[in-house]
Amino acid sequence: MELSDANLQTLTEYLKKTLDPDPAIRRPAEKFLESVEGNQNYPLLLLTLLEKSQENVIKVCASVTFKNYIKRNWRIIEDEPNKICEADRAAIKANIVHLMLSSPEQIQKQLSDAISIIGREDFPQKWPDLLTEMVNRFQSGDFHVINGVLRTAHSLFKRYRHEFKSNELWTEIKLVLDAFALPLTNLFKATIELCDTHASDAAALRVLFSSLILISKLFYSLNFQDLPEFFEDNMETWMNNFHTLLTLDNKLLQTDLVSNAIQFLASVCERPHYKNLFEDQNTLTSICEKVIVPNMEFRAADEEAFEDNSEEYIRRDLEGSDIDTRRRAACDLVRGLCKFFEGPVTGIFSGYVNSMLQEYAKNPSVNWKHKDAAIYLVTSLASKAQTQKHGITQANELVNLTEFFVNHILPDLKSANVNEFPVLKADGIKYIMIFRNQVPKEHLLVSIPLLINHLQAESIVVHTYAAHALERLFTMRGPNNATLFTAAEIAPFVEILLTNLFKALTLPGSSENEYIMKAIMRSFSLLQEAIIPYIPTLITQLTQKLLAVSKNPSKPHFNHYMFEAICLSIRITCKANPAAVVNFEEALFLVFTEILQNDVQEFIPYVFQVMSLLLETHKHDIPSSYMALFPHLLQPVLWERTGNIPALVRLLQAFLERGSHTIASAAADRIPGLLGVFQKLIASKANDHQGFYLLNSIIEHMPPESVDQYRKQIFILLFQRLQNSKTTKFIKSFLVFINLYCIKYGALALQEIFDGIQPKMFGMVLEKIIIPEIQKVSGNVEKKICAVGITKLLTECPPMMDTEYTKLWTPLLQSLIGLFELPEDDTIPDEEHFIDIEDAPGYQTAFSQLAFAGKKEHDPVGQMVNNPKIHLAQSLHKLSTACPGRVPSMVSSSLNAEALQYLQGYLQAASVTLL
Numbered sequence: 001m002e003l004s005d006a007n008l009q010t011l012t013e014y015l016k017k018t019l020d021p022d023p024a025i026r027r028p029a030e031k032f033l034e035s036v037e038g039n040q041n042y043p044l045l046l047l048t049l050l051e052k053s054q055e056n057v058i059k060v061c062a063s064v065t066f067k068n069y070i071k072r073n074w075r076i077i078e079d080e081p082n083k084i085c086e087a088d089r090a091a092i093k094a095n096i097v098h099l100m101l102s103s104p105e106q107i108q109k110q111l112s113d114a115i116s117i118i119g120r121e122d123f124p125q126k127w128p129d130l131l132t133e134m135v136n137r138f139q140s141g142d143f144h145v146i147n148g149v150l151r152t153a154h155s156l157f158k159r160y161r162h163e164f165k166s167n168e169l170w171t172e173i174k175l176v177l178d179a180f181a182l183p184l185t186n187l188f189k190a191t192i193e194l195c196d197t198h199a200s201d202a203a204a205l206r207v208l209f210s211s212l213i214l215i216s217k218l219f220y221s222l223n224f225q226d227l228p229e230f231f232e233d234n235m236e237t238w239m240n241n242f243h244t245l246l247t248l249d250n251k252l253l254q255t256d257l258v259s260n261a262i263q264f265l266a267s268v269c270e271r272p273h274y275k276n277l278f279e280d281q282n283t284l285t286s287i288c289e290k291v292i293v294p295n296m297e298f299r300a301a302d303e304e305a306f307e308d309n310s311e312e313y314i315r316r317d318l319e320g321s322d323i324d325t326r327r328r329a330a331c332d333l334v335r336g337l338c339k340f341f342e343g344p345v346t347g348i349f350s351g352y353v354n355s356m357l358q359e360y361a362k363n364p365s366v367n368w369k370h371k372d373a374a375i376y377l378v379t380s381l382a383s384k385a386q387t388q389k390h391g392i393t394q395a396n397e398l399v400n401l402t403e404f405f406v407n408h409i410l411p412d413l414k415s416a417n418v419n420e421f422p423v424l425k426a427d428g429i430k431y432i433m434i435f436r437n438q439v440p441k442e443h444l445l446v447s448i449p450l451l452i453n454h455l456q457a458e459s460i461v462v463h464t465y466a467a468h469a470l471e472r473l474f475t476m477r478g479p480n481n482a483t484l485f486t487a488a489e490i491a492p493f494v495e496i497l498l499t500n501l502f503k504a505l506t507l508p509g510s511s512e513n514e515y516i517m518k519a520i521m522r523s524f525s526l527l528q529e530a531i532i533p534y535i536p537t538l539i540t541q542l543t544q545k546l547l548a549v550s551k552n553p554s555k556p557h558f559n560h561y562m563f564e565a566i567c568l569s570i571r572i573t574c575k576a577n578p579a580a581v582v583n584f585e586e587a588l589f590l591v592f593t594e595i596l597q598n599d600v601q602e603f604i605p606y607v608f609q610v611m612s613l614l615l616e617t618h619k620h621d622i623p624s625s626y627m628a629l630f631p632h633l634l635q636p637v638l639w640e641r642t643g644n645i646p647a648l649v650r651l652l653q654a655f656l657e658r659g660s661h662t663i664a665s666a667a668a669d670r671i672p673g674l675l676g677v678f679q680k681l682i683a684s685k686a687n688d689h690q691g692f693y694l695l696n697s698i699i700e701h702m703p704p705e706s707v708d709q710y711r712k713q714i715f716i717l718l719f720q721r722l723q724n725s726k727t728t729k730f731i732k733s734f735l736v737f738i739n740l741y742c743i744k745y746g747a748l749a750l751q752e753i754f755d756g757i758q759p760k761m762f763g764m765v766l767e768k769i770i771i772p773e774i775q776k777v778s779g780n781v782e783k784k785i786c787a788v789g790i791t792k793l794l795t796e797c798p799p800m801m802d803t804e805y806t807k808l809w810t811p812l813l814q815s816l817i818g819l820f821e822l823p824e825d826d827t828i829p830d831e832e833h834f835i836d837i838e839d840a841p842g843y844q845t846a847f848s849q850l851a852f853a854g855k856k857e858h859d860p861v862g863q864m865v866n867n868p869k870i871h872l873a874q875s876l877h878k879l880s881t882a883c884p885g886r887v888p889s890m891v892s893s894s895l896n897a898e899a900l901q902y903l904q905g906y907l908q909a910a911s912v913t914l915l
Contacts, residue, residue, distance in 0.1 A: 001039040003048065011045050012053065015061045023551065023598075037069055040085050043092055050107055051099060063103075063110035070114045075121055079685045079725070093118065097133050101148045108148050116155035123156065124175055131179045138183050143207045146187070150214035153180070157221045165225065173225055180222070188215050192241055209257040216260040220267055246291045262295060262329035270336040284341060287333070288348045295330040296373045296380075298423060302327070306423060310460035310509060317430070317461075318468065327376060334380035346381055346398045353377050357408065368421050371408070375427045378404055379434060401438045405431065410443075413450040422459035429454065429465040433472050441484060444473060448485075452493055455500035455516075460509045467504060467519040470497075474522045487527050494530050497523055502541050512549060514557040521561045524568040525852070532573055539569050539587050547591050553602040560848055563606040567613055567852035574617045581617040588614075589625065601641065608647035609853040615654040616855070622659035630655060630663070634673035639680060642687070643847045649690045650855060652677070656697040657858075664706040674698060675710055682721055685729075692733035699737070699744050700860050715753055722769075728828050731773050736782045738765070739789025743861060747797035751805075762799075766808045771815045775825035781859050783819060787868035788861045790816045795875040801883065810894035817899040820869055873903075873910035880915040888914045 001007050017029035036042060043066060050062040070092075073083035084092075096118075100111035115130075123130055137149045157176065163169055191211050198204035246261055265287070268274045278284060302325070305313040316325055337345045353374045360371035382399040395401060409428040412421065432439070432447055451473075454466035476484035490497070501523065504516045524531055531538070542565055553559055566588070573580045588610065595603045615626055633652060638644055652674065655663060663670050674694065681691030695714065698707060718734060742750045754762035770790070777786050794813055799805050865871045880887040891900065891914065907913060 001036065001041045001045060003041055003044060007045055008049060011049060011062075012055075012058055015049075015058055015065065018065075019057070019061060027599075033065070037073070038083060040088060043069055043084065043088055047092070047095065047099060050103070050111075059104075060106055060110075063107040067110045067114045067117075070117050074118055077686070093122070093127055093130075097130070097152075100152065101137060101145045105144075109151065112148065112152040112155055115152050119156045120159070124172060131176065135179055135183050138187055143211055147207075147211055147214060150211060150218065154214055154217045154221065157218060160221050161224045163225075170225065173222065177222060180218075184215060184218060184222075188212070188219075188241075191215065213257045213260045216257075216264045220260075220264060223267065258295065259326045259329040262291065262326065262333050265291070266329065266332040266336040269333070270339045272340075275340050278337065278341065281344070284337070284344055285348060287337070288345065292330045292333055292349075293352055293373075293377075295326040296376045298369045298372045299326070303423075306426075306459075306461055310464070313461060314464055314515075318465075331376065331380040331383075334377070335383060338381065342398065349377050349381055364421070368424055372423055372427055375408070375424075375431060379431065382438075383434065395435070395438050401435050402440060402443065405435070405439050405443060410447070410450075413447065413454070418454050418457040418462070419459065422457065422462050425454060425457065425462045426459070426465050429462070429469050433465070433469045436473060436476060441478075445485070445489065448473065448490070449493055449496075452497050452500055455504045458507070460507070460513075463504050463507060463510065464513060464515045467501065467513070467516040471515065471519040471522045474519075474526045483526060485526065487530050490523075490527060491530050494527055495534070498531065498534055498538065502538070505545070512555040512558045514555055514561060517558050517561040517565065521565045521568065521852075524565055524572065528572055529576055531569075532576060535569055535573050536583075539566070539584065542566055542569070543587050543591055547594070550591070550595050550598075550600050550603055553600065556602070556848075559602065559606070560850075563610060563850055564852050566610060567850055570610070570613055570617070571852060578617055578619065581614055585614060585623075585625070601643075604638075604641075605643050605647040605847050606850065608644070608651045609850045612647070612651045612654045612855070613853045615651070615658060618658055620658070622655065622662055626655070627659070627662060627666070630666075630670070631673070634670075634677060636680075639677060645681070645687055645690055646847045646849070649681075649693050652694055653697040653855075656701040660701040661703060664703050671698075671702070671706060671710065675714070678714075679717060682717060685725065685727060688721070688727075688730050689733050692737055696737055696740055696860075699741055704745065711753060712757065715757060719757070728776060731769065732777055732782075735770065735774060735777055736785055738770075739786045740860060742789040742792050743785065743864075747792040748799075750793070751797055751799055760804075763805050763808060766793075766805070766812060771808070771811050774815050774819050775822060777819065778824050778826070781857055784859065784861060784865070784868050787816060787819060788865050788871065790819075791868070791872045791875050794872075795879040801879075801886070810890055813891070813903075814895055814899050816872065817895075817902050821899075821902050869906045870910045873906040873912055876914060877907070877910070877912035884915045 014029045014032055017025050018033065020026045020029070046062045046066040046069065050059045050066065053059050053062065074089075076082055096111060096115055100108055100115060103111060119127065119130065134149045134153060137145050140146065160169070160173055191208055195205060195208050195212075198208065246258065246265075269278050278287070302313075305316075316328070334345065334349075356370040356374035356377075360367045360374070364371075378399060378401075382395050382401055409431050412424050412428045415421075418425070429451065432444070432451070436444060448470070451466045451470050455463050455470075457463045457466065474483065474485060474490075478484040498520075501516060501520050504510055505513065510516060542562060545562060546566070549555070549559060549562070570581070570584050573584070592607045592611070595607055611626075611629075615622065632638075633648060633655075638648060675698075678691050678694050678698070681687045681694065684691075718737075721730065722734065738750065751762045754765055774786060774790070777783055790812060793800060794809065794816070800809050800812075876887060891903065895903065
């Protein structure tokens with residue numbers, strides 16, 4: 001694509017169309033952009049537009065499109081084509097920093113994110129001058145430019161907070177600190193001085209405070225890995241500046257600045273080498289009284305967010321978003337101080353909690369914020385260790401959590417009016433979520449009907465928290481790892497629970513509430529057959545919701561839990577009555593057809609997984625409605641999207657398991673079509689295991705005569721891949737396949753097909769692959785397949801006993817005993833680089849496995865062999881009766897002592913001997 005005015009105009013028109021709310025206009029425009037984004041100069045056209053377009057909406061749209069393009073395509077994946085040519089990569093890196101710093105803030109943020117994405121891949125090795133270019137801009141004096149640099153540095157360096165320690169990571173951080181620590185410290189000091197100079201200028205202070213926020217975030221990121229020597233000399237200065245800043249009674253202090261300054265104190269106070277800075281009782285008291293308590297209050301901004309921006313409030317409060325609230329920062333500071341000063345801090349705050357509760361009791365309708373602050377203080381004090389999954393895992397023993405729950409939490413939730421004091425209701429419900437492991441079960445059981453009742457609350461925050469609390473309670477584990485609450489204990493509430501959960505989805509602002517849908521999924525999972533009487537109504541509601549959200553999928557978590565709930569409905573009902581599968585097909589297939597026809601990419605992998613589950617429920621022949629779909633599943637366009645691949649393979653496996661004879665007798669192109677898919681998958685390091693899943697199903701289920709003419713070509717393809725790109729993952733899959741082939745077609749057939757490709761190849765495969773690599777096979781079923789296959793090679797392959805292959809007989813037996821008795825060899829060669837399927841970036845939706853559509857583990861030799869060790873002993877006995885004297889001689893002369901001992905144990909267990 002040339003950098004021409006005509007192309008800029010075309011791009012402008014298509015970008016405008018991507019903003020159109022009408023899917024008939026928007027989707028074709030998105031598809032067009034997807035089709036041209038691989039062309040050279042495409043990203044440069046976007047950058048030109050966001051710099052020179054006269055329309056602000058196009059500039060913003062171009063910047064977002066550019067960022068998403070970088071996100072999808074910048075990473076170079078082994079074995080896949082480079083999606084951005086080197087000339088474009090160089091041009092982007094040469095211009096993007098300057099362009100970002102000279103753009104308005106809305107565009108600056110998008111380009112800053114793009115720089116961060118590029119930096120994750122290329123910095124520092126492939127982009128060594130990035131730091132220098134950024135640091136030089138600190139001298140500009142222009143805070144729009146300085147904040148652009150700080151914002152970019154933050155997005156680039158915040159990953160240091162959550163990456164595992166390693167020499168490579170520390171080397172990179174040291175490189176950054178060498179270049180950045182001194183300029184950042186100097187900028188901080190200069191900015192603090194400018195705050196004094198402009199103390200009466202509100203507009204100037206807002207800009208300066210936004211710089212201080214970013215500086216404190218950077219300081220936090222660069223100190224997170226605990227390389228203290230770079231900032232230690234200035235730590236007391238930083239501490240005093242922030243402490244002074246936080247005790248000012250200054251209405252101009254922005255929430256973000258305050259929260260970041262408190263977070264800074266929180267990160268410092270829990271480091272052992274800074275403990276001395278907090279040991280003075282006056283310092284502790286000052287921080288508790290003047291910093292923590294005022295910032296625990298429910299502020300006007302919090303109240304506004306609670307009522308008018310509930311989704312953001314919930315995201316911050318439950319998930320801890322990046323832009324921390326003052327309250328979260330104050331809570332973190334309490335926890336940090338309690339690490340070394342738990343007794344004194346608990347003592348200081350206990351008095352505050354009691355006085356706050358007394359104030360509330362005097363006039364609840366006026367003083368409810370006092371109780372809210374008290375609950376937050378107790379929560380912060382008591383929480384020593386916490387995880388998203390399990391709530392509080394370690395609590396402050398100086399705080400009586402059950403007593404506080406009974407006296408101050410339950411009374412609010414027992415109130416008949418679910419819409420009264422919504423903030424306190426939300427606080428109480430959150431208390432249950434956080435301390436569910438500390439509060440006795442009988443109290444939690446009392447709270448369940450109260451939570452169900454609060455699903456009807458008008459406040460989005462309250463009914464969302466109620467749904468989330470129920471979901472968390474239903475996942476709790478008791479003795480023997482069983483769920484803490486049984487289906488029988490929840491059964492009395494089943495009807496009102498399901499009714500209120502689905503009604504909550506009709507409340508304003510919650511039509512796609514992921515917490516409610518997750519609670520629906522978890523309720524189905526816990527209650528099991530207790531939901532069957534309600535399924536006809538529930539599946540109708542779920543199907544209607546699926547149809548509605550498929551028009552414009554925008555909430556990935558909600559969508560995922562919705563499909564999980566659908567799968568649970570199918571599993572639970574069809575387990576009790578397999579014939580009910582047709583009712584689900586009638587309910588779902590119309591919506592599925594619409595999703596497939598409209599190419600709703602986000603939902604297609606889910607649809608294929610649900611269809612697999614439905615198809616696997618049919619015990620015999622495949623219904624004609626499925627067979628009509630089969631040829632469409634082989635179309636190459638579906639396999640272009642990596643997110644479709646696991647679901648499509650699973651669905652094809654279901655077809656092969658249930659209807660191999662129907663497929664074999666259908667049109668002549670069906671098997672070549674399947675093998676074409678296998679060939680495509682086997683060529684990819686990321687997806688070769690999926691190719692083997694498909695191939696194994698073809699070998700196991702298709703009538704042998706339908707595959708005969710293709711067998712040799714299959715092996716040739718596999719050997720070509722082995723020769724060109726051998727990986728541990730491929731070897732493991734290859735070993736399972738050849739042993740499955742041996743079981744299905746016989747050991748002699750395997751030897752003949754190898755030697756038919758090239759003389760003596762069978763011996764080479766035994767010597768170079770099977771014997772040395774079999775220890776790498778993992779998984780019980782996979783190991784069993786290999787054990788039964790190798791047993792066949794040892795005992796049912798005449799050339800192993802009377803040709804030059806005989807010398808490999810004992811080493812093969814030795815390797816099989818090793819597979820049984822030795823630990824799995826999980827070493828991977830240094831030169832191998834694996835990518836996760838989920839790691840592969842691309843325009844396509846990533847694959848999301850539905851847990852409740854999960855395929856049962858299938859054992860293809862289950863009916864033939866129960867214990868593979870006994871099977872080996874019996875097969876060796878049978879062989880020895882056919883050629884007396886030879887087997888004991890081969891075993892005793894060549895097998896090592898330890899292996900021989902194990903073998904004698906197998907023979908004894910099978911009650912047989914070698915003749």
